[in-house]
Amino acid sequence: MIPQKSDIVTELEGRLLRFMDEHIYPNEERFYRETDEVGPFGVQPIVEELKPFARKKGLWNLFYPDGEYRLSNLDYAPLCEIMGRSHLAPEVFNCSAPDTGNMEVLHKYGTEAQKEEWLKPLLDGKIRSSFAMTEPDVASSDATNIRSSIAADGDHYVINGHKWYTTGATDPRCKIIIFMGKSRPEATDRHRQQSMILVPKDAPGVTVVRAMPVFGYWGVPDRVSEVKFQNVRVACGNMILAEGRGFEIAQGRLGPGRIHHCMRLIGLAERTLERMCRRVDSRIAFGKRISEQSVTRERIAEARIAIEQARLLTLRTASIIDAVGNKAARREIAMIKVAVPNMACRVIDWAIQAFGGGGTSNDFGLAMAYASARLLRLADGPDEVHRDQIARMELQRHVDTPPSAAVDRTGSGGVAA
Structure with missing residues (x-):
């Protein structure tokens, strides 16, 4: 069972949503324009302009376990989802990859000298x-x-x-x-x-x-x-840490990182579904609104179901990581890494169909949304590797244990959360 949100998380959600309305959504068009203008070796001015506002609002380094609010993975997940609704948002709050993962590596495994030289300026947004x-x-x-x-x-x-x-x-x-x-x-x-x-x-x-x-x-x-x-x-x-500890560090980095990626994608899928609903309700084809076409309604319903399923699985995974750690949650981590990007790809593809030719441009943010989702079927490990891992764990669970031991009574893969 997923615990209820704490009061501080509910408050931070409200502050984040207001910030998104006031500063992020109105500046997205500028962000995409500046991205094209400065190229991959430049910095979009709007990003640096908005960071001081985020810091002033106390919306900075929310991912960091030793930050101002000391949020758990489960606490941070819904906040990460809100940030994921826009490509502009995560960096504005100093919560974007690869910095979050790198900061977590330095936090968990770095020496005091490494933290002083590199972690502090990263947390401060200076580098x-x-x-x-x-x-x-x-x-x-x-x-x-x-x-x-x-x-x-x-x-x-x-x-x-x-x-x-x-x-x-x-x-x-x-x-x-x-x-x-x-x-x-x-x-x-x-x-x-x-x-x-x-x-x-x-x-x-x-x-x-x-x-x-x-x-x-x-x-x-x-x-x-x-x-x-x-x-x-x-x-x-x-x-x-030490020589030969690279895989250990990678696993410590990728567990929370995959939660972040998945929650951001869920936010992007939510925003995409909103755009799709507004679009189909405003366009008429063959004598009636596209929203009245049965195929459109079926896709909207399936999208809602898929998003909710993905969110619950991801929140459950965050809860298990908080309770028993990355290693014990490796089955759930692998499952969300397969399920969420595939869900987002499907929802965005349906939205592109609903928008028609315009959906293939980035006028409506859908092409870049699809690029984000499709990339994450490869980043942090391809689907095939995660599916193989899930299957091996499932086979071991049923082949090497008596039936009573294989029953998942805890909702956490047989591990009490």
Whole structure:
């Protein structure tokens, strides 16, 4: 059972909704225009203009577990959904990827020196960050394939690698990159070969080769890029946690991160359904409103059902993470990562059909919405990997245990939440 919202969450929801009405929605057209004008290596002025207003309203770093309100994953989820209704919103509140995940890594695993140098300015919004994991030369859905190297050399590590779909690297405010590479290739456990290390973006040998458009869009929904690391030297103190702990860090980062992605997508799907309903009720075809066509009503009904199902599953997952941690919630995390992007793709596709040709442009925000949803069927692991994980856990649950032990009486995958 999902607990009731606390008073502070209800209050923050109201403040967020007012901020969205007053500052975000009226500036979306400007945001998209500026995104095209400044390109992937620039900063949209409207984003920086709105940040001081968000801070003044106390709507800053809401995701951060040690922030002003100390919100749990379940507390933050409905707030994240509201932000997800607009591509402009998350960064305005300093709650956008990859910074949120990188800040959580530094918060959980960073040394005091690393927190002082990088976490504090990230929390303050003075800098931005990047995450470099995926590589063009291997199937990176299996992260044990990663070839990039992190080699010890005295009191430094020497880093070599070729990354792409590296989020955040084209941003001129980006100052630090979390880099995943192989530091212990001799380890017999393939999941203990990888490490994560902090690489200053301005370090000699770091080259942002190019920005990479997502479905033709630069910088929205993600600034992704191709980056080369050639004999980059960083101090040993830049290693996060310890050598061979890269997968452990990744799992700690991706659990809450997937909650964030999914709740933002649910917000985007909600906004899309609203747009669809208003559109079909204002357009007439073949002598009656499109909203009176049975196929339209069926799709609206199915969209409402799908959004509600996705939201409940995601909130349940957030609750389990809060209660027993990421590892115990890995089945639920995998399920939302499959269910939510597929739901959003379907709802947005129906809206595009309802809008007709105009839906394929970004005049109504639908094309970019679809790009966001479709990207997330790959980001943080493709559907196929998550489905395989879900199936393996389900098989183990039923094959290796007696029937009475396999019954899920707790609503949390057999783990008391």
